[in-house]
Amino acid sequence: MKKQLFAFAISSLLSAGLCAQSQEETIKAVVTEATENSQLKLLAHQLLDVVGPRLVGSPEMKQAHDWAVKTYTDWGIPAENQQWGVWKAWDRGITHIDLVSPRSVSLEGMQLAWSPSTSAKGVEAEVVVLPEAKDSLAFQDMLSQVKGKFVLISMPQPTGRPDENWEEWATPESFEKMKTERDALNDAWNARIKATGYSSRELPKILEKAGAVGVITSNWSRGFGVNKVFSAYTDKIPMVDIALEDYGLLYRLADYGDKPVIKVVAQSKDLGEAPTFNTIAQIKGTEKPDEYVILSAHFDSWDGAQGATDNGTGTLVMMEAMRILKKVYPNPKRTILVGHWGSEEQGLNGSRSFVKDHPEIVAGVQAVFNQDNGTGRVANISGNGFLHAYDYLGSWLSAVPDEVAEIETNFPGAPGRGGSDYASFVAAGAPAFNLSSLSWNYWNYTWHTNRDTYDKIVWDDVQNNVILTAVLAYMASEDEDKTSREQIVLPVSSRTGEQMTWPEPRDGTRRGGLED
Template sequence: MNYTKLFMASAVIAFTFSTAQTQQEMVKSIMNEAYSNSQTEKLAYELVDGIGPRLVGTPKMKQAHDWAINKFKSWGIDARNEQYGEWKSWERGTSSVEMVYPHVKSLEGMQLAFSPATGAKGVTAEVIMLPTFKSKEEFNKWLPKVKGKLVMVSQYQPSGRPEYNWKEFATPESFEKYKKETEAATREWNQSLETLGLTWRTLNKPFEDAGAAGLVLSNWSRGFGVNKIFSAGTKKIPAVDISLEDYGQLYRMLQNGVTPKLKIVANSKDRGMAPTFNTVAEIKGSEKANEYVILSAHLDSWDGGTGATDNATGTVMMMEVARILKKLYPNPKRTIIVGLWGSEEQGLNGSRAYVSAHKDQMPNVQAVFNQDNGTGRIVNVSGSGFVNAYDYLGRWFAAAPSELTREIKFTFPGSPGGGGSDHASFVAAGVPGFMLGSLNWAYGNYTWHTQRDTYDKIVFDDLKNNVALIAILTYMASEDPEKASNEKMRLPVNPRTGKAAEWPSVQEPIRKGGVD
């Protein structure tokens, strides 16, 4: 008998058993900490209610970065702010929109981000509705009418009921009529903008240049009581968004020969330029310190609501994962990095800046786990176009209890995508980056970029599930004896061009924003 071989085989079996036992114990400890000692509610309160919306360049954004650093340090985790550029600095104040003729009524609305202030007396003027046009010449003849007026520049919506509500209660004939009429109106509106060479991003400038007193928008989000809140797109005149209901009333008054008059007061502050940052936290690796597992979420938000599900939830998850791992797994094999990115909303600027500043790290990144689409439990994971992602992701996910993974649908190898969230910045650099897609919870209509994206929309049971799962994945990725493969798939032929699609290219961030 070959006792040497027998001893070696026994040692391998013992090591494998010991490793599996250690993994099971760690998974059990992570699950217990994630559910029995969760800090998610407290973190969310401090970030969402305590600090509020985190628009790039604002004092609130800097406050959030500093808050995150202090939290990490209180857990014994090294953290820093990395500056990558600067942005127009603007601070929201109080704002009001009132109808003062034909009768007095406070309208539901708010100043749009980066909108100029009005001064204490505000702006009082009649409203005028932007019609649709068949030609640019027709528009140019009409444009002088906006001088001194508040211009309504959004499409009129005759019904504030979302389509699902119509479908549930209307007769089939009534529902089809509703759909046909609304789709026709939308086509006409969009065709008019196309004829004028305008988009929703560039729509406001011609009116400002023509001497309008201000702009009134209503960017309906196709749900009861929700509007998208974005940038003003003006430099000198105020721009406000008001509810569909109030916008519709103004429109119908105009249609019936009554010209309403509004008073807008907006008390924002222009603070010049401010630095833009990423907050980066690090738990140093003990054996492979120059290999990395990156936890990714963007800290910034739009500021209609308080940025709860876009993306305080992702931020809180990744911070809570770091807290748990520092407590239970303080000496990971690979370095664990938490990146809380700035200015994702303006084009992935923070994560692109990190990739640019840390080019030397990119070949050594084991995986990037990114969370950015709401409050729901993780149910969709794509391989992001990496040929062997099914192998190592399969091993890591297999370590998690079935109650965390049973709903997840995997797509392998998936595709690299075009840049919807921060993992794309890493994927473009050839790094295995994965979006951990959440259950919908009506995110697209009701919270994504709306004024209703607030603390009360967070589903903490789902957040705790996600924290446990991401902590387990991070532990497994750190412990894995193998470096994850970053081999890319061969992309399919584009039927329009007849050529193979190309892998996304690395993009530099905007280093000086909000000044155009």
């Protein structure tokens, strides 16, 4: 009997050693494939250069979904586009804006998303500043001034230099003087808008109704040459955003009485409605196929540029991680599923719809790993309010190579309520974690801007995130235990004095930008 027990013990030790060796070899294979056979630049070229930005409802969005399915299929990973709704269909086309008087020069600017087009010949008209009125009644009397004109509705920035540039070069007195003057301008402009009786979102339609031929904004992002580009609020006339430098030129010409005239050619197309999708690909589990490790990244973007860091880089990380896992770990214990979500930018719509439509997958979630905030290497992970997240996530992280895992953790943390697609799963009680990146000036320079382009990608950091994601997915899949979903007891809100509650699941908007 003792000999049998001894033999069993030796066998167990050998098995443990083989498992440990197998884990070590698999992680080494992940690192080798990621560093020596990276496909990141090829994928980035295909997605960002060839397809381009991915505004929900645009032809480019559908092209991106189809490209992803084909790419996964070529890798031997089953994939499909799952429709979850419809959206206003729109094709940007080309925008061209020229100052034609008192001198000629082409201006930097573009239509806002879903803006109405001009005729093929374009629209040529004088530019005026939003009328300044003492109150809403006076504003109504002044609205006739905008008829047949382009109207400037954004504050003219006094400087196009970011604050850190001023801080580096200006005297302290000059820097403070600039900020004081800018604050005063901002207060005065806000008062000007308030006096109209409308919000900045309501004003474009009011100006359209009054006979304006176009509306001009400049949404500066506090960096050199950077504007944020969102959506239009007009129904029939073009709404364009113009770079700070050229917007300031137009404003000064109008303000000094030089009567600037511009010509705008905006060749967008209203295409009715288009289906909206999530692209889903899976490497099927061999032992626990109904339990899921989900890799998550939203696929859509705003279309001021290429959508490179929001969220091209997150998309690349998840695709490359899936490619590597298929090669070095083709028979996972649990199913590894990747979700490329549509319309995150308008309110997590793709992932919320997926959670609503697939309760059986949500019930089987082992972990969700989401990446969304730029090109930087992952530096922070929160337990998102799952009481025992440290026990399993900490164990998985311990297997990540030291040179990759310079990560601050916050356990148990608090449940994420928005911001990116992990929150859709957290609300449904599934353990979901955001792989939060270093900034690289993301918020000012690339988040939703006209400078979110291929050249802003930091390849070493993205490769770092691929290795991290692939190893976490491998470890989560191999874990002997199902992850705990026990939630922390949330504190009393200092604002309301009431007990805080876990976020509730919400369905996605299934008809976007369309009248019912």
